[in-house]
Amino acid sequence: MIDPEAMSSISAVARSAAQRAPDKICNRFEGRDTTFKDFDRHVDQVAHGLDAGAAKVVAYLGKNCDHVFEIFIGATRVGGMFAPLNWRLAPAEIIEILRQYPPQMLFFGPEFSEAIKEISAALPDIQILAMEEGDGPWETYEAWRDAQSSEPAADRASTHDPAMVLFTSGTTGVPKAVLLSHSNLLQPKLDSLAVKHIYDHWDDEDIGFVAMPLAHIGGIGFWTIAFVNCCTSVILREFDPVAALDAIHTERVSKLFVVPAALQIVIQHPEAKRVDFSCVKTVMYGAAPMPLPLLKEAIEVVGCQFIQCYGMTETTGTIAILPPEDHVPEGSERMRSAGRPAMGCEIAIFDPNGKPVKAGEIGEVAVRAPANMLGYWKNPEATTKTLRDDGWLLSGDAGYLDEDGYLFIHDRIKDMIISGGENVYPAEVESALYAHPSISEAAVIGVPDPKWGEAVRAVVTLKPNATLDEKEVLAWMRGKLAAFKCPKAIDVIDVMPRNASGKLLKRDLRAPYWEGRERQVN
Template sequence: MAAERRTIGDYLRGHAQDRGDAVALAFEGESIDYATLDRRASRIANGLIAMGLTPGSRVAYLGKNRAAYFELWMGAIRAGMVMTPVNWRLAPPEIAYVLADCRPALLVADPDFADRLDPAPSCPVLLTEAGGAGDLFAAWRDAQADADPRRDSGYGDPALMLYTSGTTGQPKGAMLTHRSLLGLRDGGGQDDLPAWFRWSPHDVALVAMPIFHISGSGWGLWALQHGAKAVVVREFDPHQVLDLLVEHRITKLMIVPTALRIVCDHPRAAQTDFSFLETICYGGSMIPLDLLRQAIGIFGCGFAQMYGMTETAGTVAGLAPEDHDVRGNERMASIGRALPGVEIRILDPQGHVLPPGEVGEVAIRSPSNMAGYHGRPEATAQAMDADGWLRTGDAARMDADGYVYLADRIKDMIITGGENVYPAEVEQAILGHPDVADVAVIGVPDPKWGEAVKAIVVPVEGATPDPAAIIAWARERIAAYKAPKSVDFAPALPRNPSGKVLRRLLRDQYR
């Protein structure tokens, strides 16, 4: 098999054979070497096959970060199945929607989230640890045979399905293939990649971002792809992050700027030696200049901004460390340039390529692009054309050197603390409140979260709604991070002749 066609399972088998005693995963005091991970993946695959599950079936996971998730994923891949992590931060109706949409053949869940399974899924449920009604995942795993079933799916078949919110309020499952997840790193030599994007078996990566995002699952996978060590953090905590950075001598860290600021502001950060840390990659938003200065002074390593989305399996463009300057420069306002193997165009509404300097929609063609949305052929056709170009919904301009500068988000998406929030979804949750006649949701600047969700409400005639009550109403129906942080009131909302709310005008009032 040619090197560029190796699947995720092939990489794991190779590392187990060549460096089986090297640590693959570290999690809360347990170290799992590549030989053990390989053996557990075979056991899990055999267990899935013994349950009668067929290739292409979805295996869902509802829980916080843990090594068992990556074991489950590697086992699902070995059985030709698709891993589907579910966002544990979602409200029960949202979790129910995702499970109903993906129709998993098996669900592995943390017991803490058992009360969120309403209605109960029709598939078998295994628990990651004691604390609820159900069999334990580890006991089930260890009862299976060790022999590798070698029932992997093909390079172009889905291996991971991540749900991404939509402008209609209904999340969609982006199907990421082995090619999507591996293609930018296995198509050529490491020398073709920028230094900050390369991995080696000597790297130690901290997996602190949630695994239901590509920044969590992808970051852990790329460590395993290269035979490196992935240190898994159950949930982001600045105290623990600082401890693990030093204890494991982390070389690669992926973090969102809001989380980076929390770590930098920790009293111990300035007194810690981080000379082992090589690169901090950040995404979700640009890094404020004051934070960059603070972080460089504390960590002394290279910083790289990464741009991508779930549908591109993560990073497709980046701003290299050499483009970062504590004095500030024009390029730091950009997301950087396309990675090797990635094409980026700026298109007008008719799909024509715009010249440098003109603002249009960002379109991407890359081996990492998704195969499509699960069960959504129309949505897939709207997002991707027959030539493989993915329309991102981001508005931007490109300079003559290929640096891309985001201008706005065409789809009005809000990024708060690294999480994507779509106004329509929040508006739908608020509109059921008996005192709300109309509502528009926007993102407003926030020093902690980058953006905060704000609702502008038109009250029902004669009503005087309480902002706290509206926020509480929303939090009962959608994830807490999506709910508005503040509520303002207005007699009417600005709309265009067709009736569409002009969110840009509302945003301008607060900026």
């Protein structure tokens, strides 16, 4: 349960948890259990080590690991900040990020020793430590940590100081470094205490499941929720359906955050039939809506509460919630939505001039909330474009609010297709395609067209053993949408391209059609 008195900083939360529940398991990772008391002691050791190395800006390149959280909280204890890096990026991309955000100390996971050689050669001033034994000259994390004093370190963290740096997905170019403060991380949890929704409440015996990448808010943010509630986290190095099912069955995991694609893999795995899901209370999901057929199957298999969370890195995660009562097996209009504003959040829809629009009108989604980022690291121009002086953060998403305040997301503003002068929002077309019995996933993109400027094109994956007749599907679509919104052609692929957080990479789908063109509009 949350201790409101300890919510001045994430470092203070660690100290409080060690005193309230010293022998309770904080992290469980690959057979290694760490109690809250030992976790806080390790945080002190990390803090002393960082102080000795004059390191206040710390980064990590690697897959999920329990030790990463000691580094995270240790960096904040010395008044510094922590940046987890997306391990799926190429070394050249990592180097570019680290040139923008140069840490004094970089830790890396065992799978990345070759990449670290290239990074070290390009950035020789960064002190590098290995998380585990391996090839190379680097000192290991445990050896370095355990050489430090375990005396309580002074907590130099302040509520509004930056605590974490997360990097945007990079779907629009070089990732931007998002500065998140202690208050950004903690205030939404305090706000949730005021409403006491059953689905938002954590009991002392609850166990969280951390399998999403820590370089994304859905991974490290979900761990933070469990940590603030003084609950155990079961951590996977990376998402694996068999390991996920084993954790649910043997560790009795009760709270999960997943992307719908990962949930689909888990519940459709043959081993799912032999797993006892009775321990699972809540499945939170984000990055994409839950298709109705998948929800029905998930309710049948897991039988728990489902919550859709809409948010972004710049808002420290969730700003809108679709609660369990709006998830109904028969489907509803509200299930197409991202839900209503989370506690403490205001959501508005702005026109291109930055003025609010009426209910039902499409515009840019904006949010004003205590979890809005401090800004982008050393990028005042991008900060000004995204974060207005009046506190509204412009999301880049197109959507509308209905009369009841439910938020409906159409697309990224940049993903809108203009065909023959008509605006086409791909999400509307994708929603119609999802209803076809042969289609598992659908993505709609704009491709160059000499007559209309851009033409609507669909890319789909099929359900097992299904086939697709393109002419039949196109005719079927014309009975559901205006002709200008309907795809002119359909491509069938095996797997949709996604980034580490599960977001669909439409740029990869568009790339072959726009190759050789200077502009991505026609």
